[in-house]
Amino acid sequence: MKEFFDNFKLEQGIELILEYGTPLVKALLIFVIGRWLIKRLLKLTRKFMLAREYDITLEKFALNLIKWLLWILLIISIIGTLGIETTSFAAIIGAAGLAIGLALQGSLSNFAGGVLLLLFKPFKVGDTIEAQGITGTIKEIDILQTKVVTFSRKLAIIPNGPLLNGNIVNFNSEGILRCETMIGVSYDADIPKVLETLRRLCT
Structure with a gap:
């Protein structure tokens, strides 16, 4: 009888290992490979942005955004591998994104404008511009505003x-x-001499 119970426990242990161990191993492999791929992709993106001489503000923001998006996708993939339903997570993330977008509608417009300004560079720090009824020298270009x-x-x-x-x-x-x-x-002035004097003053 004792041998029967020992064999029964052994079989249960093997079944538990096969049932839960395989997904855990898969999840661990996905985590290791995914982390390596994220680091590799961020490194390539950084090299690309350095080669294109993108603004440092845009570079940092883009790299952080890409990193967080990739990590979220990796975590969702790992959760799905473990057998947990990921549909609810996707719905929560979508609802949160919609709520944040509606709450920050004006800020998102400024954010999009900041990204385009840093990408296309119609001006840079130190330039003198006239815009929105203001004339002056650019001191700083942020994601949301320009000083x-x-x-x-x-x-x-x-x-x-x-x-x-x-x-x-x-x-x-x-x-x-x-x-x-x-x-x-005056009308009786020597015009050639006036022009010569003005040219001399300008040089």
Whole structure:
């Protein structure tokens, strides 16, 4: 009788190992391989962005976003391998994303504008621009806003959404800033001499 119970326990143990051990091994393999793939993909993405000379702010944000998305997908895959229903997790993540999107609608517009500004670079730090009725020098470009120092030494903070959707005049893009001014001279003045004097003053 004791031998029967020992064999029964052994069979139960083997069944438990086969039932739960295999998914655990698969989950462990997925975790190890997935972690390696995430690190590899992030390394390649960093090299690509460095080669394209993307802004450091955009680089850090994009890498963090990609890392978190990949880790979420990896965790969901591991949970599914263990036999846990993942449909509810996907629904929760989708509902949370929708709620956050509705709550941060204005901020998401500024965020999208910031990403496009950092990608297409219509201006850079140090450039003098005119936008949204403000003229000044770019001090800092963030994901959500751009800081401009006006000629009167005031700090203007412009949301990136309206900034990108409006007209932007970059005074530094062509390398030479041209200025027009009116100079009056008398009718009996020596015009060639006046022009020569003005040219000498400009050089």
